[in-house]
Amino acid sequence: MSELIELENISLKAADMVEDGRVHKALYSDPAIFEEELDKVFNNTWVFIGHESEVPEVGSFKTSFVGRHPVILSRDRKMNTHVLLNRCRHRGATVCEGRKGKTKAFTCPYHGWGYALDGGLRGLPKPEEYEGVIDKSELPLESLRHESYQGLVFATFKDDIEPLEDFLGGAKKWIDLFVKQGGGFPLKVLGEHRFNFPGNWKIQLENTTDAYHFPIVHKSFVSSLDDATADIFDFLDGEGFVEDLGHGHSVMVMIPDLIDLEADLDQPIPARFEELAQALRDEGQDEDQVKRLVRAAHGTGFNLNLFPNVSCSMAFFRVLRPVTVNETEIQHVAIGGEGAPAVFNQKRMRLHEHFQGPMGFGTPDDGEAWERVQKGSMAGKDGWILVNRGMENLHTSPDGNVAGAVCSETGMRGAYQKYKQMMAAGEEK
């Protein structure tokens, strides 16, 4: 590997700046590369936009983004979901504002064009001047292809892309395990935290498969835990692993005992969940159900990273959105069980508040580290980001994937190789 890219002598090509064990810092800071990423990555793959439980009823909607494009996830009168570009076909105003809600239709505020929940153009004021000019059936809100797996909804601008299930591939097994934290109830979004940081989206992408930072950055969080729980989070020397699942996806297993939340239900109730267990007993849940719910309340012992914008991260969804080359918006989406006992969902929310979000005991320290990485990326004309940790200590997982130790950078390397492949598209000459 060369030590330096001769910046003066080559055009900056993102794909050339990803090597096996390192990536160039220009990938965090170059505005032209950022624009290219929106086109070649975010407009060109399956992008997570939400969970079906966020649009539970006829008329439910949530707003989201595919890369830079504002979209609406809606549910129509037949309970079908749609992903619609949030843009009136007349003069282009957004037709839906707010995070989520319920509506009968999407009406443009500018001239009153009205669209049905499936995006169809239903009516517009004073139609006579359009006679012979437009045909309403040809001007619905533009619809994106979307598919879902276990309630996770993804949308894409690439109409001929592979089916979502093929794209998820080896990640599906882990999504199946992840949704078990509903405690036997369907997974349900309970709320979300939103924050941004002045840094590139890939800094966040890397973080959810970075166990190495945990005891350093999150020391103050671990100190706030009881001893038994702190032991669980002391996982760097444990039996955890990182597995490259292909397509840029990876799983980082930190706590192997918590891979399958429906196994090992006979374990004793940990002290920090005793109050929850008693509350469940007090409302008449039998002991089997108490143990099942308490185990589900932990969340899973792994982070499943799905390239490019979502992580099923232990007990929540972490969703990223690239805003500019040095600004990224992040949602920490809290989840529980639909129809699960209220005390169970409340405990899940309290645990979420403890670590996650802009006021959690974990996130602000992550944010500080990421902000420093972005600042550091401006230092010097040249510089590399190392992602080579554990490269010489790999093994093959039972599923036949490349795997490394829990604090290896195997997942980052997988994501960057997928990134390299996508960014190289159109440059084969």
Next chain:
Amino acid sequence: MSINTDLVNKVTAFIWHEADLLDHKEYQDWLSLWNDSGLYIVPTDNNETDYEATLNLALDDKDMRRMRVARLESGESVSAGAASATVRMMSRVRVLEESTDQVVVRCAMTLNELRHGKLVTYPADMEYILTPTDDSYRIQRKVVKLMHADGFLRTVSFIF
């Protein structure tokens, strides 16, 4: 309409005292202002009223307040160590309810934070439930309704 200015002065003096403690990071003294059963709440949705049943940015009982302060004072938190200085202005104080047991107060806050050399501003509607003591008050509930609670916030390593 008559305004009980003595009462407004008294609760304002208390709120200013609390604000000064927080800006100067005198967190142990701040902890002592609370009733044990008190709750410090920063909602994600300012229209919510059932905070236990919804996700908040913070919903701190006594233990969580103690741990939040411990985290900020520990020297273990890199973001708290980045020493965000804050200056907050408390104003527009109005007493909504008064009884022998409690005073419900609403006021406005503008908190300015210096963070990595940049000013960040947090406007908020504040709601206090204060319980009278012999010579002052204790906090039973403090709800911080950030104007942009619904938006994308910067991370927070201080106490509102």
